[in-house]
Amino acid sequence: MNTLKKFLGLVWMVLGPLTMTFLFIQAIDKVGLTHTDIERTNTILQWAIILFIFLPISLGLMIFGFYAWKGEYDHLPESSEEL
């Protein structure tokens, strides 16, 4: 199980930037599809919110993956004293 945890850590590390790249491409794509100024402003606002929120979360997922890869989750604390 610890080997699985470790190698999945690599997946989480890759998943963070992949998600952000996907969202950036979607944002550019959807803004490009707009026809009027007000539609463009709305779409930019909506996608700015999404990117602003998911950027730090993707970073968090990368750090989580890094910890998993380093074996930090091989043993979880069984009491608060171990934290």
Add this chain to the structure above:
Amino acid sequence: MSDHLPKNNIFKVIGASSLGTLIEWYDFYIFGSLAVIIGHQLFPEDAGASALINTLAIFAAGFIVRPFGALVFGRLGDLIGRKYTFLLTLVLMGGSTFFIGLIPSYKSIGYAAPILVLVLRLIQGLALGGEYGGAATYVAEHAPKNKRGFFTSWIQTTATLGLFLSLGIIVITKNILGAETFGNWGWRIPFLLSIVLVVVSIYIRMKMHESPLFSKLKAEGNISKNPLKESFNNKANFKMVLLALFGATMGQGVVWYTGQFYAQSFLENTCKLDFNDSRYILLWGIAFATPFFVVFGAWSDRVGRKWIMLSGMLLGILFYRPIYQVFLDDTDYTKIEQADILAVTPARATAVLMENLTDSLRTVSTKVSLKNGASFNRVQTDTVSATRGILLGKEIIKDKVLPTPVFWKFVGLIFFQILLVTMVYGPIAAFLVELFPTKIRYTSMSLPYHIGNGVFGGLVPFIATLIASFSGATPLSGLWYPIGVAALSLVIGAIYLSNKRDEKIND
């Protein structure tokens, strides 16, 4: 220490904590329950679907700042105590809700209206971010170790009951005032009413005592000097914050908001159900499912928290699309045979002048009643232009009232979704409390909870509606967001989380 608290005292603690939390949830959810009406008030009348999406974005903004509220008020809670911190959050929440009820419409003050509401909504989000962690921590720190899941699950019922209360008050107000008056100004009443509820709750909470574990730490001089630094600069704590977020609260948040919010939004905006029908369905579903918060909370004391929560996520992943497909199929009135029609009432036309003052929108509405008890309105909105003549709009079917058997079938499907909510949400407070030590608990548990619920969960209606509006998308496309997030959380939770309960939380 907590093991020796008399049983009647723990119920007083739960009652006082829960009432305030319930009122905060009520305040927070009225906005979502009235998104369509508020959209009409805050944005130009010809804004169409973008008004709804922008209103949902304002609704979501309240969720997005919840983690910041968790940090600010969590820090206060770990420094000055649980009691005074969540008194402060209650005042902020009640005050901002009251003022939302007083904001003039777009017609009166233009774009200042949505901006003011956005500011108040952000204050609401900050206050809620500080509230929940405090209430859950407060109850858990009073509860005996073998009943922590059971006692904290009462706090968990408050979010759903807050939604129930908001829906109930909205439906009652609308039925008393009538649809038109409610749409004009009556929608403000549920917001204004909040001030009364908050005053009652403040009175009750003023009588509460500080948490015994926090008092003990304070007496021993062991309270954290900088809980933020201890929570997030300490790698051992920070890695648990990340694990709690990605392995539990992220998936729990999307299951929560799909079952209780996206479901309502989908029934009202995609299936075009009648305003009251969509709310009655949710009210019944909530009423039947709410006791299961306590059932799953208590069960988690015996079998552990992990697998109950992950089972709820798995069932959501498997059943969301089939459930929403049934919603779509059973509200598809486009293939009605002439023989099924009982009566057609004559068309009613209304006209609204557009912003350019030369064109107007003409809406023609015809009510159709069917023999099986169902009914709907056929509505066509045309643009009457002074220069271009009449531009005919597309006919849409809305305000659908369901036949009784289908109504109860929908109640059953909503009940099932809320049952999943009770599985993921009932045990989560105990799970989070047990993950972090007392002196940084308020700060540490609040952050993953509010990112999971506020950001991942709170964005479900907004992102799912946005995805469904893309060209080439189907009405069910929006569901890929909660399904994808829940699936990721399920995998991480199943592999990385432990099912062991930490019985000793008073460190």
